Amino acid sequence: MLNNRKSYPVLNHCIYANTAAYGLLGEELLEWRQNHDLDYLIGGSSMKIESLGLISEARDMVGTFFKCKSDLVALVPNFSLGLNMLLEGLDSREHILLLENDYPSVNWPLESRGFQISYAKIDEKLEQNILEKVRTNSITVLALSLVQWINGIRVDLDFLKSLKEEFPQLMIIADGTQFCGAFEIDFENSGIDVLGASGYKWLLAGTGNGFMLFKDLAKVRFTIKTTGFNSANAVLTAKNTIPFNKQFEPGHLDSLNFGSLKCALGVLNDIGMKEITAHNENLSKKACKGFSELGLLNKDIIHRNLHSTIFNIKGNNALFNHLMEENIVCSRRGEGIRLSFHHYNTVEDIDSILEILRKMK
Structure with a gap:
């Protein structure tokens, strides 16, 4: 999936974890x-x-x-x-x-x-x-x-x-x-x-x-x-x-x-929807494990065998603002912070977010 990232210039200056709000515009569509x-x-x-x-x-x-x-x-x-x-x-x-x-x-x-x-x-x-x-x-x-x-x-x-x-x-x-x-x-x-x-x-x-x-x-x-x-x-x-x-x-x-x-x-x-599905399910497992270990997920998510690439982590406005300052594009939803990942995201994106969250604990 790394070859596809170059089509989305937004990724050059941020980690985009907000597809659940708006998907990115790619160069081919532009x-x-x-x-x-x-x-x-x-x-x-x-x-x-x-x-x-x-x-x-x-x-x-x-x-x-x-x-x-x-x-x-x-x-x-x-x-x-x-x-x-x-x-x-x-x-x-x-x-x-x-x-x-x-x-x-x-x-x-x-x-x-x-x-x-x-x-x-x-x-x-x-x-x-x-x-x-x-x-x-x-x-x-x-x-x-x-x-x-x-x-x-x-x-x-x-x-x-x-x-x-x-x-x-x-x-x-x-x-x-x-x-x-x-x-x-x-x-x-x-x-x-x-x-x-x-x-x-x-x-x-x-x-x-x-x-x-x-x-x-x-x-x-x-x-x-x-x-x-x-x-x-x-x-x-x-x-x-x-x-x-x-x-x-x-x-x-x-x-x-x-x-x-x-x-x-x-x-x-x-790209291939089979490949996108496999990639996104891998991102889902990676994010679920990392957020769970930090105690940031509701039990309703942790106890399910199947999940999407949308996660609502526990966090207030201070954490949300800090993530935005670190160039993590995400959304406030419900009582937490919503992060969402698509095929142009990588496991390294998730690692970077997890590292920021660990420092805030």
């Missing part, structure tokens, strides 16, 4: 964006009309990357908008299971629509907590983040698959914004029915782009009301034959933003 806008500057509307094909290419790339049929891929500006459009088509009688203190853009849209809602606790027994609620509460929809934004707890995808096998009519909606790009996922063979994500974090695609992936069950369970001229590909006679995925694309999509997503996925493909 060059593509500059060329795109130069073509627009010179070509005007002709360039934009020609670039409509780029949107389809981006959709195909998303489908290939995550192993989802392209006609079940919707391109959306971000996950939050995609989820809200989706929920407008969900029957109000559904019984929803959420996770306590999950990301607000997962929980709030469901809580605001008057569904019957139950909650599972996020701790070291997360999967068991979910299973018990589904078995005893007549749950029809499970909505959750694959990785928790504050503490980095990562749900076991094998568990979701087995849960789906036990309860085939359970609709599983997942936010992959803190997962996709950091770890490999095969959507078609997962237990997830709807997977959405924004592209500006681990996918390193910048803001203004995201996607929603669907299984066939979603087309049965959701009656989507969103529509617009772009949904029909600007064909007046196609109003009544709009495909399910295109109902999430009522207006024009920006070729810069979704071309950026296509370019970013190409970069990750070139």
Whole structure:
């Protein structure tokens, strides 16, 4: 992974441990964006009309990357908008299971629509907590983040698959914004029915782009009301034959933003998601061991076999400010300090952070 670091100049003057907030802009994507806008500057509307094909290419790339049929891929500006459009088509009688203190853009849209809602606790027994609620509460929809934004707890995808096998009519909606790009996922063979994500974090695609992936069950369970001229590909006679995925694309999509997503996925493909997954899991184990030895992790993290590369360590504003002064870019989240690592980070980055923390003990 060391060869990839040179594409991210930010790393020349800091240890970037903040991908959970914003992923870095790489030189390859910067060059593509500059060329795109130069073509627009010179070509005007002709360039934009020609670039409509780029949107389809981006959709195909998303489908290939995550192993989802392209006609079940919707391109959306971000996950939050995609989820809200989706929920407008969900029957109000559904019984929803959420996770306590999950990301607000997962929980709030469901809580605001008057569904019957139950909650599972996020701790070291997360999967068991979910299973018990589904078995005893007549749950029809499970909505959750694959990785928790504050503490980095990562749900076991094998568990979701087995849960789906036990309860085939359970609709599983997942936010992959803190997962996709950091770890490999095969959507078609997962237990997830709807997977959405924004592209500006681990996918390193910048803001203004995201996607929603669907299984066939979603087309049965959701009656989507969103529509617009772009949904029909600007064909007046196609109003009544709009495909399910295109109902999430009522207006024009920006070729810069979704071309950026296509370019970013190409970069990750070139590195290889198997390699990125292995690298990030190694970083996760290294960080978990080091932070645990310093007594900086909650027991909910220490006692789990699976974790992401997001860690919330115990620390106050004084420690946070000290880390920033040492050029460690991180975030205050909850009651601690959130550090997050991606493929452009190294074990040496983690060693450096651990050394600073030891000196502060």
